[in-house]
Each structure stands twice: as C-alpha cells, then as structure tokens.
Amino acid sequence: MDKRYEKLQECLKYVRSKTDFKPEIALILGSGLGDYARNMEVFCEIPYSEIPGFPVSTAPGHDGRFIFGTVAGKKLVCMKGRVHYYEGYDISDVVLPTRLMRLFGAEILFLTNASGGMRDDFKPGDFMLVRDHVSIFAPNPLVGPNIDELGVRFPDMSHVYDEELRDKIKASAHELSIDLKEGIYVQLTGPSYESPTEIQMIKKLGGDAVGMSTVVEAIAGNHCGFKICCISCVCNLAAGIADHELSGEEVIKAGKAAAPLFEKLVTRSIEVF
Numbered sequence: 001m002d003k004r005y006e007k008l009q010e011c012l013k014y015v016r017s018k019t020d021f022k023p024e025i026a027l028i029l030g031s032g033l034g035d036y037a038r039n040m041e042v043f044c045e046i047p048y049s050e051i052p053g054f055p056v057s058t059a060p061g062h063d064g065r066f067i068f069g070t071v072a073g074k075k076l077v078c079m080k081g082r083v084h085y086y087e088g089y090d091i092s093d094v095v096l097p098t099r100l101m102r103l104f105g106a107e108i109l110f111l112t113n114a115s116g117g118m119r120d121d122f123k124p125g126d127f128m129l130v131r132d133h134v135s136i137f138a139p140n141p142l143v144g145p146n147i148d149e150l151g152v153r154f155p156d157m158s159h160v161y162d163e164e165l166r167d168k169i170k171a172s173a174h175e176l177s178i179d180l181k182e183g184i185y186v187q188l189t190g191p192s193y194e195s196p197t198e199i200q201m202i203k204k205l206g207g208d209a210v211g212m213s214t215v216v217e218a219i220a221g222n223h224c225g226f227k228i229c230c231i232s233c234v235c236n237l238a239a240g241i242a243d244h245e246l247s248g249e250e251v252i253k254a255g256k257a258a259a260p261l262f263e264k265l266v267t268r269s270i271e272v273f
Helices: 001-019 096-106 163-175 198-202 217-221 250-270
Strands: 024-027 040-045 065-070 073-081 108-117 126-134 180-187 209-211 227-237
Touching: 001 040, 001 096, 024 096, 024 250, 065 250, 073 209, 073 250, 096 108, 096 217, 108 126, 108 217, 108 250, 126 217, 126 250, 163 180, 163 227, 180 198, 180 217, 180 227, 198 209, 209 227, 217 227, 227 250
Parallel strands: 024 073, 024 108, 108 227, 126 180, 180 209
Antiparallel strands: 040 065, 065 073, 108 209, 126 227
C-alpha cells in the first residue's frame, strides 16, 4: 500500500473511533472565516493535533480542528484552519486533509481563502468566485506514484470549479445583494509576498487574485472526485498595486471586517447546494 494512502487510512481510523458522522460538504475556512463554526449546529470537534500523523496548522488565524455539524440541514465537515505549504510540510501532507474529507464521505469541496487583488476594480473586502486557477508555482500534489484508490493517473482539469455550484453561488450573492466578482486565482508558495514585478508577470498570465493556498487542494480534490467551488476574499491589493507595504496583520484585519458578509454568502450557498 502507498505510504501516503496508508497514512490517510490511519487518520481515518482515528476519526472514525471518535465519530461516524458522514458529511455531504467539506468546507475549508480561510483567513477571516475562523469563527464560522458559530453558524453550525456542532456534533463533534477533533483537534488536528489528536490525529496521528496529521499536519497541524501554525499560521495566524488558523485554529486547527475538524468541526462536524450541520448548516441549514446540510451535513458538513469544516476545517477550522488549513495547512499551507510554506509551513514546511511536504505537499502530500498539505493535501492530506482534503483527501481525508473525501474518505469521510463528503462529495462537495467548498474552498475559501484570503487573496491579494490584482485587478483595477478590486478593493479590500471584495469577494471573487474562482472560475479557474493557474498552477505552475506550487508543487503539484499528484507528483509521484499515483494513489489508485483515490483517482486516475492523469486527471482532466478542464472543469475543476463546478459550473452548477458556481451558478448557485452567484444566485446566492444576487439574493443577498453582494457584489460577487469572478476570476482566476493563482497560488504561489509564500510566505513572502510577491514582488511588484512578479505581480505584473502573474497578471500577464491571466491571474486576477493571488494567494498562498487553495490550488493544490483543488488539484487533489479534483483527483479524488470532489465537486469543487471556491470563494476568495480580497483582503489587500497586491504588491505594486497597493500604495503601502503589505503585512499579515492587514490581511487578518480585512478578513475579519469582511467575515459577516462572507459568512452570509457561504451559508446561503450551502443552503442551495
């Protein structure tokens, strides 16, 4: 058995010793959405640190626990805090939580993140529905022997972000009178922010927002059969576009300010999935 899959099975065995909860939706909470669990009817919580071999979140604002519960009658497993490649983990560990949630039984992967906006019409606090991504900077999590139990060797990437889910999110935003933009998300490794010249390069590649997560999770999620959607909260303007130096504190502050509206959009979207 592949060691990565064996590790997944060990994690699954531990979680199943604590709960037999089978979620419909897997929700990964980005910066600013750390308190979303207050919208849930919580059934069970499991800290990452209790799961044997599971990577632990170290990034500010990422608590680090699975929360099992319901929102609007839908059964969710919620990642309160994600794992980033810049924290020093192997890329297979970065996507281990995504794969594990698929083994829990979830069929929809709802990704959220904080990003830096690169478009002229972006301002901090805006929301962007991800239509597609650029993945050439962070390591591809499928490199190495294929884990046949999860998916095929060469998965198609033509429609990673499910069109039906995107339409439902757009309809939810319209109902809530939320200005939801749509665009292309680009993941770089971090933890340093991009240089102004790198931002200009990424714009020329077609990117609209840039961040340090999400794309590798989407690749792994697509590989193992998730239907995927993603909303990005633009928490700052990218380097060379902003008129000041960038900081993590700025991102956290903007994420918290946008959180009430972000939570409403996520909850309404879950209701109609």
